[in-house]
Amino acid sequence: MTSDDRTPQRATLGTWPTPLEPMPRLAGALGLNPDDLSVKRDDLTGLGGGGNKIRKLEWICGAALADGATTLVTSGAPQSNHARLTAAAGARLGLDVVLVLAGSPGSSASGNLALNGLFGATVVWAGDVGGEALRSAAEQVAEQLRHRGAVPALIPFGGSSVLGARGYVECGRELLAQAPDLATVVVAVGSGGTMAGLVDVLGPARVLGVHCGAVGDPARTVSELASGLSGTHCAPEALRLRLDQVGDGYGALTERVMAAMTLAAHTEGIVLDPVYTGRAMAGLIAATEAGDIVPGQRTILLHSGGLPGLFGHPATLARAEAALTAGGLVRPRGPVGRE
Known part of the structure; x- marks a missing residue:
C-alpha cells in the first residue's frame, strides 16, 4: 500500500x-x-x-512523516523553486534534504541555489541530464541513503x-x-x-x-x-x-x-x-x-x-x-x- x-x-x-x-x-x-x-x-x-509548491509539500511531507522518513530527496533544474521549498520544508520539519539537480556547479550560486544552502540542503549534481535520467539519479541517491541507515522519502519532480x-x-x-x-x-x-x-x-x-x-x-x-x-x-x-x-x-x-x-x-x-x-x-x-x-x-x-x-x-x-x-x-x- x-x-x-x-x-x-x-x-x-x-x-x-x-x-x-x-x-x-x-x-x-x-x-x-x-x-x-x-x-x-x-x-x-x-x-x-x-x-505554489508549499501546497503540494504539505501533503507529500505529511505522508513522508507518517512513513518515518528522515530525509527528503527530490530533483529539478538548478534554479528549481520546488527544490528550494523542499529544502525549506525539511528545515521546518526537522528532516535532512538532498537535492539532485541537473547540470554542474557554475560560477554563480545565486537565486534559489543560495537559499538551498541557507536552508542546509545538500546538492548532488547529476550532470547534463533530464527526464528519466534525472529521476534515475535521484533514485540512486535515495538507495545510497538507505544503505547508510537513513529513511529517504523520494519526492517526484515538481512535487507533482x-x-x-x-x-x-x-x-x-x-x-x-x-x-x-x-x-x-x-x-x-x-x-x-x-x-x-x-x-x-x-x-x-x-x-x-x-x-x-x-x-x-x-x-x-x-x-x-x-x-x-x-x-x-x-x-x-x-x-x-x-x-x-x-x-x-x-x-x-x-x-x-x-x-x-x-x-x-x-x-x-x-x-x-x-x-x-x-x-x-x-x-x-x-x-x-x-x-x-x-x-x-x-x-x-x-x-x-x-x-x-x-x-x-x-x-x-x-x-x-x-x-x-x-x-x-x-x-x-x-x-x-x-x-
Whole structure:
C-alpha cells in the first residue's frame, strides 16, 4: 500500500488562505474592465520565500512523516523553486534534504541555489541530464541513503503526484469562496500538479494553463494527474492549454515574457519570474488578444511564486538593470505584448 492509497496526513507549512487582490490598472492596460482581473497570491504562502509548491509539500511531507522518513530527496533544474521549498520544508520539519539537480556547479550560486544552502540542503549534481535520467539519479541517491541507515522519502519532480496535487484541490476551493463568479484562472504549467488540482475543482473549462516547457507533453501530464484525483478520465483534449509561450526553451527569456513582466510591474507593482509566472502573464495577454478572455468576465492570474529564481536568471537581470540607465523600460501604451 502506498501513501496515496490511504487517508493522507497533512503537514502544516503554509498560511491559508492566500489573498486575492484586484489588478484594475493591469486590467485597463489589457482592455478589460477594472473589476475583471485579480491575482491569487500563492507567492505569499509564507515558508521559504513562498510559492505554489508549499501546497503540494504539505501533503507529500505529511505522508513522508507518517512513513518515518528522515530525509527528503527530490530533483529539478538548478534554479528549481520546488527544490528550494523542499529544502525549506525539511528545515521546518526537522528532516535532512538532498537535492539532485541537473547540470554542474557554475560560477554563480545565486537565486534559489543560495537559499538551498541557507536552508542546509545538500546538492548532488547529476550532470547534463533530464527526464528519466534525472529521476534515475535521484533514485540512486535515495538507495545510497538507505544503505547508510537513513529513511529517504523520494519526492517526484515538481512535487507533482496525485497526492501533491491535492494541495491545488484546496486552492480551487479557496478560489470558489473568494470569487464564486470566476470565469478563468490562468496558471503556469510546469510539472502539471497545480493545473490538475484546479481542474479537479473548477473543471477544465475554467482553467487556462500556459505551458512553460518543463515537460514534453503537458496535456497528457495534466490529464493523468487530474484523472487520478477524480477517479474518472480527464481527456487531454478537454484541457485549455496555450503552448505558444515557451520560445527557445524552458529557461530562455522571450520578448513577450519580458513585456508581460514589465507590464505587471509597472501597473501593479507585481513581480513575476521569467520561467513560470512571466509566461503565465504572457499567455493571459495572448488570450485577451485572441478573444479567449473578454471584458465582463472574472479572470484570475495564479501567482505561483518564483521571485528568488529571478535573481538566478542573468538575462532577465541584465534587461532590468539596463532599464536603470535608460530611464526605465518603456511603458506599454497601446496593445501589449506584441513582438
